[in-house]
Amino acid sequence: MIFTSIILPIGPYHPALKEAAFFKVEVKGERIVGADLKVGYNHRGIEGLATKKTYHQNIFLCERVCGICSHCHSTCYCQTVEDLAGIEAPARARYVRTIVAELERLHSHFLWFGVAMHVIGYDTAFMHMWKERENIMQAIETITGKRVNYAVNTIGGVRRDVTPEIIPYLQAQLVKIRSAASKIGEFVTEDSVIKARAKDVGVLDKTTAKKMCVVGPTARASGVELDIRKDDPYAAYSELDWNIVTRPEGDVLARVIVRLGEIFQSISITEQALRNLPEGEIALEEVQEFPAREAFDRVEAHRGELVYYIRSNGTNIPERVKIRTPSFMNNPALPSMLVDESIADVPLIVASIDPCYSCTDRVVVVDIGKNRSFTTTLDKLARRRC
Amino acid sequence: MQIIEILFGLLVYPGLIFAFLTGSMLYWLYRKVRARFQARKGPPWYQVFADVIKLLSKETIIPSTAGKIFFLMAPLLAITGCLVSIVLLPMGSQYPTASFTGDLIVILYLLTLPGLALIIAGMNSGSPYGTIGATREASLMIAYELPFALSALTVGIYAGTLSVASIVQAQLSRGAFVSHYPLATIAFILCMLPKMGKRPFDIPEAEYEIIAGSLTEYSGVLLGLFEMANAIKWFVIPGFAVVLFFGGSTNIVEFLGKCIGVTLILAFIDILYPRFRIDQGFKFFLKIALPIAIIDFVRVLLGW
Numbered sequence: 169m170i171f172t173s174i175i176l177p178i179g180p181y182h183p184a185l186k187e188a189a190f191f192k193v194e195v196k197g198e199r200i201v202g203a204d205l206k207v208g209y210n211h212r213g214i215e216g217l218a219t220k221k222t223y224h225q226n227i228f229l230c231e232r233v234c235g236i237c238s239h240c241h242s243t244c245y246c247q248t249v250e251d252l253a254g255i256e257a258p259a260r261a262r263y264v265r266t267i268v269a270e271l272e273r274l275h276s277h278f279l280w281f282g283v284a285m286h287v288i289g290y291d292t293a294f295m296h297m298w299k300e301r302e303n304i305m306q307a308i309e310t311i312t313g314k315r316v317n318y319a320v321n322t323i324g325g326v327r328r329d330v331t332p333e334i335i336p337y338l339q340a341q342l343v344k345i346r347s348a349a350s351k352i353g354e355f356v357t358e359d360s361v362i363k364a365r366a367k368d369v370g371v372l373d374k375t376t377a378k379k380m381c382v383v384g385p386t387a388r389a390s391g392v393e394l395d396i397r398k399d400d401p402y403a404a405y406s407e408l409d410w411n412i413v414t415r416p417e418g419d420v421l422a423r424v425i426v427r428l429g430e431i432f433q434s435i436s437i438t439e440q441a442l443r444n445l446p447e448g449e450i451a452l453e454e455v456q457e458f459p460a461r462e463a464f465d466r467v468e469a470h471r472g473e474l475v476y477y478i479r480s481n482g483t484n485i486p487e488r489v490k491i492r493t494p495s496f497m498n499n500p501a502l503p504s505m506l507v508d509e510s511i512a513d514v515p516l517i518v519a520s521i522d523p524c525y526s527c528t529d530r531v532v533v534v535d536i537g538k539n540r541s542f543t544t545t546l547d548k549l550a551r552r553r554c
Numbered sequence: 555m556q557i558i559e560i561l562f563g564l565l566v567y568p569g570l571i572f573a574f575l576t577g578s579m580l581y582w583l584y585r586k587v588r589a590r591f592q593a594r595k596g597p598p599w600y601q602v603f604a605d606v607i608k609l610l611s612k613e614t615i616i617p618s619t620a621g622k623i624f625f626l627m628a629p630l631l632a633i634t635g636c637l638v639s640i641v642l643l644p645m646g647s648q649y650p651t652a653s654f655t656g657d658l659i660v661i662l663y664l665l666t667l668p669g670l671a672l673i674i675a676g677m678n679s680g681s682p683y684g685t686i687g688a689t690r691e692a693s694l695m696i697a698y699e700l701p702f703a704l705s706a707l708t709v710g711i712y713a714g715t716l717s718v719a720s721i722v723q724a725q726l727s728r729g730a731f732v733s734h735y736p737l738a739t740i741a742f743i744l745c746m747l748p749k750m751g752k753r754p755f756d757i758p759e760a761e762y763e764i765i766a767g768s769l770t771e772y773s774g775v776l777l778g779l780f781e782m783a784n785a786i787k788w789f790v791i792p793g794f795a796v797v798l799f800f801g802g803s804t805n806i807v808e809f810l811g812k813c814i815g816v817t818l819i820l821a822f823i824d825i826l827y828p829r830f831r832i833d834q835g836f837k838f839f840l841k842i843a844l845p846i847a848i849i850d851f852v853r854v855l856l857g858w
Binding site for chain 2: 174175176177182183195197198285286287288289290291292293294295296299359361362364365510511512513514515
């Protein structure tokens with residue numbers, strides 16, 4: 169080859185990235201020979217902030233960790249605090265949580281489909297998918313009164329009920345969403361150009377997927393059957409009938425098909441939950457006592473397993489809130505997927521794991537003198553005094 | 555006197571001012587149709603003018619790593635190529651502003667200038683995005699120029715002349731060449747897509763992969779000039795197709811009507827397809843566009 173390799177910076181600011189991250193991609197001609205990922209441009213100090221606020225204030229903070237998985241974060245936080253306080257949300261609240269969570273998963277997957285189409289230059293499909301997504305947003309708005317950061321969870325239940333008046337409307341919206349999803353399925357699986365762009369691209373085989381500990385749709389598309397909704401059921405998932413969607417191939421097309429399957433599963437879960445909505449209270453009395461112990465809980469966010477760990481010291485302010493978001497597990501698998509592909513596939517592969525950067529950012533110390541960078545804790549940083 | 559006429563032709567009608575105005579309108583038409591098909595509202599009719607005026611009033615930044623002379627020359631080269639070929643195109647009458655025997659070949663060369671300008675711009679902008687955009691444009695050019703020239707020569711041979719004016723006259727007596735050589739027409743329209751930088755062949759400026767490709771480092775006046783060249787391209791390349799394949803015209807209204815028709819064809823293809831990868835795009839031209847261009851070329855040589 170007459171080409172010498174050049175470094176192509178993708179990011180920190182790049183049209184392919186919705187948030188700041190830095191992919192150092194080494195290319196020879198159009199082929200990628202090396203890749204590295206650097207995050208840390210958007211550190212917001214959420215975990216530190218969470219130890220300055222009361223348990224109830226933290227609901228609103230955790231909801232704002234991510235715009236798209238906001239309900240997952242607040243559900244996971246509330247479940248962890250409920251474990252800590254030794255209470256359980258009433259049945260109706262668990263169903264409402266399930267309904268909102270699945271509608272949110274639907275809107276996230278539709279949004280992802282639109283972005284993926286935009287990445288391969290299919291703007292017409294992108295616009296129409298976002299138009300269909302509007303139906304889901306309206307359904308969510310009807311239940312919660314909001315389009316982003318739904319504020320529907322509270323410790324020991326939910327704040328807003330799914331009233332009998334809005335159920336027919338929600339069911340009508342679900343019918344619309346189902347027909348839109350079948351249309352998407354038709355052309356995503358049949359269009360030859362989409363196949364040519366997505367098949368055998370960015371392959372992550374099962375062994376590497378397990379070694380990299382990837383989670384969510386990324387893992388399921390590599391044949392790893394991993395879904396917290398089945399493995400460690402929360403909310404109402406154990407009482408409803410649904411399946412885990414997996415594919416063995418591990419390429420971008422497999423991730424597309426897994427998400428497509430999940431769209432249909434989510435519609436079915438929501439319909440069942442609306443049909444079987446139990447009667448009763450939607451929230452317990454406000455919790456005042458938080459015994460000094462620790463709790464751990466996890467939910468299946470749209471991108472994978474989301475983990476919260478909280479340690480209490482008996483006051484109304486948590487001593488430690490640890491958040492481990494799914495992208496934190498999925499992002500490190502990206503460089504290995506990128507090597508040996510062409511530049512044109514970088515945005516598609518990056519988009520295929522649906523990455524989220526701001527929720528994964530940690531403090532990175534760059535020691536210019538010794539030319540090294542490492543992640544550190546706040547305590548060590550405070551002790552360094554340099 | 556002839557020089558004044560040619561200068562008028564170059565700068566006012568049908569050159570710079572007229573071509574920019576009509577080209578912007580055709581470009582706007584494409585954007586509006588595209589927007590309506592995508593359930594969007596689309597830009598207002600003056601969007602291109604607003605963009606150009608804004609860009610011309612902005613500061614121009616030349617990167618320190620750029621090759622200055624070529625960096626500055628590239629947009630001028632793009633505009634020049636389009637303008638000179640407009641003077642050679644017969645529009646609104648059977649006779650172009652300036653003509654000579656063999657001007658078909660000259661127009662084919664002049665129309666490669668906008669693409670060449672992008673390669674020069676990308677290579678001299680001192681940015682990796684520009685370099686990759688330029689290499690993509692260059693490899694795509696190798697693929698599409700051959701079927702483009704072959705299908706243009708097909709009608710030249712059929713009309714027995716390499717003068718564009720005579721090709722138009724031949725079509726007036728024998729009917730539009732699209733009916734005689736449909737495959738050459740299809741190959742020509744396919745090759746127009748990468749020339750205009752439209753899907754599925756907008757690979758050199760795929761914004762998701764390499765930002766704006768060759769134009770990444772351009773700003774201010776220089777980018778404004780590229781925008782103008784782009785708008786003029788929306789008039790001259792469909793115009794060239796009208797002259798060669800769709801029967802030319804006897805008056806300007808007919809000519810513009812046919813240009814709108816060609817623009818709509820381009821717009822529909824652009825709406826319906828996602829972007830190819832560079833290797834797929836390259837193969838597409840060698841495997842599909844080139845063979846169908848060759849079929850009609852052989853047909854015209856054998857006189858079928």
